[in-house]
Amino acid sequence: MVKMSLDPVQVMSGQVTELKVAPSSNGDSRGSWEEKEEFDQDHLGLTAKPKPVTGRRARKVEGGVFFPKPENAVTIAVSSRVLFRTEREQKVFEQKGVEEYLRYQIEHENEPFAPGPAFPFVKALEAVNSRLRELYPQSEELFDIVLVTYNHAHVGIRLINTINHHNLFIERFCMTGGSSPIGYLKAWHTNLYLSADADKVREALAEGIAAATMFMPEKLTEVSQSQLRVAFDGDAVLFSDESERIFKAHGLDKFFEHERENEDTLLDHGPLKGFLEALGKLQKKFYAKGHRLDCPIRTFLVTARSAASSGIRALKTLRAWGLEIDEALFLAGAPKGPMLEKIRPHIYFDDQMFHVEGAAEMGTIAAHVPYGIAQKHNAKQNTGVRK
Amino acid sequence: MVSTVQNTDVKQKESDHAVVVAVASRAVFEPEAQGGDNVYAEGVAFPLLQALQKVNERLLEENSAESLLFDIVLITTDSQQQQQSSHLISSTKHYGLEVSRFCFSTEEDFIESLLQNNVQLFLSTDRNEVSQTSQKGVLSALLDEYTTSCPSEQLRVLFCGDAVIRPDTNPTPASRQAAQSFSAQLGKMRQRFGMSDSPLSIVLMTSCGGRDSCGGALRTLRSLGISVDEAYCLAGSPRGPILSVLRPHFVLSDCFSGLED
Numbered sequence: 001m002v003k004m005s006l007d008p009v010q011v012m013s014g015q016v017t018e019l020k021v022a023p024s025s026n027g028d029s030r031g032s033w034e035e036k037e038e039f040d041q042d043h044l045g046l047t048a049k050p051k052p053v054t055g056r057r058a059r060k061v062e063g064g065v066f067f068p069k070p071e072n073a074v075t076i077a078v079s080s081r082v083l084f085r086t087e088r089e090q091k092v093f094e095q096k097g098v099e100e101y102l103r104y105q106i107e108h109e110n111e112p113f114a115p116g117p118a119f120p121f122v123k124a125l126e127a128v129n130s131r132l133r134e135l136y137p138q139s140e141e142l143f144d145i146v147l148v149t150y151n152h153a154h155v156g157i158r159l160i161n162t163i164n165h166h167n168l169f170i171e172r173f174c175m176t177g178g179s180s181p182i183g184y185l186k187a188w189h190t191n192l193y194l195s196a197d198a199d200k201v202r203e204a205l206a207e208g209i210a211a212a213t214m215f216m217p218e219k220l221t222e223v224s225q226s227q228l229r230v231a232f233d234g235d236a237v238l239f240s241d242e243s244e245r246i247f248k249a250h251g252l253d254k255f256f257e258h259e260r261e262n263e264d265t266l267l268d269h270g271p272l273k274g275f276l277e278a279l280g281k282l283q284k285k286f287y288a289k290g291h292r293l294d295c296p297i298r299t300f301l302v303t304a305r306s307a308a309s310s311g312i313r314a315l316k317t318l319r320a321w322g323l324e325i326d327e328a329l330f331l332a333g334a335p336k337g338p339m340l341e342k343i344r345p346h347i348y349f350d351d352q353m354f355h356v357e358g359a360a361e362m363g364t365i366a367a368h369v370p371y372g373i374a375q376k377h378n379a380k381q382n383t384g385v386r387k
Numbered sequence: 388m389v390s391t392v393q394n395t396d397v398k399q400k401e402s403d404h405a406v407v408v409a410v411a412s413r414a415v416f417e418p419e420a421q422g423g424d425n426v427y428a429e430g431v432a433f434p435l436l437q438a439l440q441k442v443n444e445r446l447l448e449e450n451s452a453e454s455l456l457f458d459i460v461l462i463t464t465d466s467q468q469q470q471q472s473s474h475l476i477s478s479t480k481h482y483g484l485e486v487s488r489f490c491f492s493t494e495e496d497f498i499e500s501l502l503q504n505n506v507q508l509f510l511s512t513d514r515n516e517v518s519q520t521s522q523k524g525v526l527s528a529l530l531d532e533y534t535t536s537c538p539s540e541q542l543r544v545l546f547c548g549d550a551v552i553r554p555d556t557n558p559t560p561a562s563r564q565a566a567q568s569f570s571a572q573l574g575k576m577r578q579r580f581g582m583s584d585s586p587l588s589i590v591l592m593t594s595c596g597g598r599d600s601c602g603g604a605l606r607t608l609r610s611l612g613i614s615v616d617e618a619y620c621l622a623g624s625p626r627g628p629i630l631s632v633l634r635p636h637f638v639l640s641d642c643f644s645g646l647e648d
Contacts (some may be wrong), residue, residue, distance in 0.1 A: 010495075034469070034482045067597075067622050067623035067627075069623075069624070070624050070625070098581075098582045098583060098632075099581065099582055102582060107627075152582060152616060152617075153591065153605065153614075153615040153616055153617055153618035154614060154615075156602070156603055156605050156618045157602070157605055157606065158598070160598050160601070160602040161602075163598060164599075165435065170598065171597035171598050171620065171622040172598075172620055172621060172624060173601075173618070173619070173620045174599065174618075174619050174620075175617055175618045175619070176617055177588065177616040177617040178583060179617075183632035184619075184632055186632075187628035187632055188624065188628075188629075189632075240497075377578050
C-alpha cells in the first residue's frame with residue numbers, strides 16, 4: 001500500500017490546493033492580502049503623501065514559472081503614467097522642461113509613486129497568476145506584466161523603488177529614453193498595451209496590438225482582490241466598427257435594419273478581440289481543474305445594442321469565434337455608468353470618450369480604445385477630462 | 388613589424404585627452420569589393436565610424452576647443468590589405484572618414500600596435516582577435532551582423548549588465564579597469580549634451596536577472612559617472628528581437644563582472 005502524506009480528505013477530492021483564496025502557496029509574501037489596507041489608503045488620497053521606501057519584503061521564489069517566455073505568456077505592457085500617479089512630475093516636465101523634470105525625479109528617488117489607474121488591474125492579474133501557478137506549476141501560460149515607458153532611464157531607480165515598495169511582480173521593463181516603444185511591444189509579443197498617451201496607443205493599434213488609453217477617475221469604487229473582472233464594449237472594441245458606421249451615417253432605423261438583415265453574417269473582429277481570446281484561454285485552464293464557479297477571471301460585454309434585436313448578431317459572432325463571455329449586458333442605449341458601477345470591473349474598454357467619461361464619473365476605471373468611426377466625433381464630446 | 392601612417396587630411400587629436408578607438412579595417416571596408424578608382428566599398432562598421440564622427444562634430448559645436456574627442460585608428464593585420472595600403476588610405480580620404488592614423492602590423496604583433504597607440508577600445512568583426520586583445524587587457528568588442536543596420540547619426544553604446552554576452556571569456560582585472568576608464572570617458576562625453584537630441588546614447592540591458600539586477604547596474608554606472616539614457620531589463624526574454632530594435636553599435640560587458648551579487 002502506498003503511504004500518502006496527504007490528508008485523506010484531499011486525496012478523495014482529487015485536489016491538493018485549497019479552494020478558498022489564500023496567500024500564494026509558493027512561499028513568498030507577495031500577493032498577501034495584508035496589502036489591502038496599504039493600497040486602499042493610496043486609492044482614496046488624490047495627493048498621496050510620499051512615503052519613504054521601507055525594507056522590502058523578501059521574495060522567495062519556489063515552484064512555478066516566474067520568467068515565462070513572452071510568446072507563451074499573456075503580455076500586458078503598462079506605461080509608468082498609468083501604473084502610477086505621476087501628475088506632479090508631469091507638471092514639472094510641462095512647465096520646466098526635461099532637464100528639470102529628470103532632476104526632480106532623481107531628487108525624489110526614494111519616494112515611491114502612488115498607484116495609478118492600471119494598478120488595481122495589475123494587482124488582479126497577479127492574483128490570477130498565483131492561482132495559475134498553484135494549479136499548473138510548470139506552465140508558462142501566465143500574465144507577464146512589462147513596464148514599457150518612454151521615460152528616461154534616470155527615472156529607472158525611482159520606478160524600481162516604487163515597484164519594490166508596492167511589492168509588484170514586474171521584472172521586465174523597457175525605458176526607451178524618448179524613442180517609440182512600439183518596436184519593443186512587438187518584440188515582447190504584447191497582448192495588451194495601456195498608456196496615458198493617445199498617440200502611442202493609436203500607433204500600437206495601427207500595428208495590430210490591442211491598446212487603450214487610461215485615465216484616473218476622481219473617485220474609485222472598490223474592486224475585487226481575488227477575481228479579475230474585465231468589461232468590454234462591443235462595437236469598435238471586440239467587433240469592428242462596421243455597424244457603428246451605418247448608425248452614424250444613416251441613423252438608428254437603418255442600423256436595426258442592417259443588423260437584422262445580417263444577423264447570420266459574422267461581425268468582423270475589433271482591436272480587443274485577441275485580448276478577450278487570451279483571457280478565455282486562461283479561463284479554460286481553471287475550468288479544466290474544476291474551478292468554473294470560482295474562476296478568478298470574469299468577462300463582461302457591456303453594449304448599447306438591444307438583447308432582442310441587434311444583440312443577437314453580437315452573440316452569434318462571439319459564439320462562432322469560440323469565445324465565451326461570462327455576462328452580456330444589453331443596455332439598448334441606456335447609460336453605461338450605473339451598470340458598470342454594479343459590475344465593478346478592474347478595467348472597462350470603450351471606443352467612445354463619452355462612455356469612458358461616464359464610467360469614470362461613477363468610479364469605474366475606463367480605458368479608451370481610439371479606433372473606428374467614433375473618433376471623428378470625439379472632438380465634440382471630449383470635455384478634456386484627464387486626471 | 389608595426390608601421391603607422393598619419394592621415395594628413397585629418398587634424399590629429401591631443402593624445403592625452405582623446406579617446407583612442409581602433410577599428411579593424413576589414414570591418415570598415417569590404418576587402419573584396421571595389422568601386423571604381425580603387426576605392427573600397429563600405430563595410431559593416433561604416434555607420435559606426437560615421438556615428439563616432441558625428442559625436443566629435445557635435446562636441447566641437449558645443450566647444451570648439453574640446454579635447455575629449457574620439458581618435459579613430461584603423462588597424463590592418465591582413466597582409467593582402469597591407470599590400471594595398473594606398474587603397475586603404477585613398478578610400479578613407481574618398482569617404483572623408485575622420486581616421487587619424489593607419490596601423491599596419493602582423494597578426495602576431497597587432498596587440499603591440501594597440502598598446503603603442505594607447506588604444507582604449509578595439510572593435511573588430513573577428514571573434515578571435517577580440518578574444519585575444521581582451522585577454523591582454525585591451526577593452527574590446529565584437530561587431531556583428533546587427534552593426535550594419537545601426538544609425539549613423541547617433542552612437543549607441545550598450546552596456547550589458549549581467550555580462551552574458553561573452554560568457555567564455557573571464558575579464559582580467561586589467562580589462563575591467565580598461566572598461567571602467569573608457570566608460571567613464573564616455574560618461575563625460577555624454578554630459579556635454581542635453582537630455583534630448585544627443586549624438587550619443589548610453590543604453591543598459593540586463594538579460595537574466597530581475598529588476599533589482601538592473602537597478603544595481605544603474606547604480607554602478609552612476610557611481611562611475613555614467614548616466615544611462617535607456618534601460619532594458621529582459622529577465623530571461625530572448626535578446627535577439629530586443630537587440631534588433633535597440634540597434635547598438637557595440638556592446639560592453641566587462642564593467643560589471645564581479646561587481647554584481
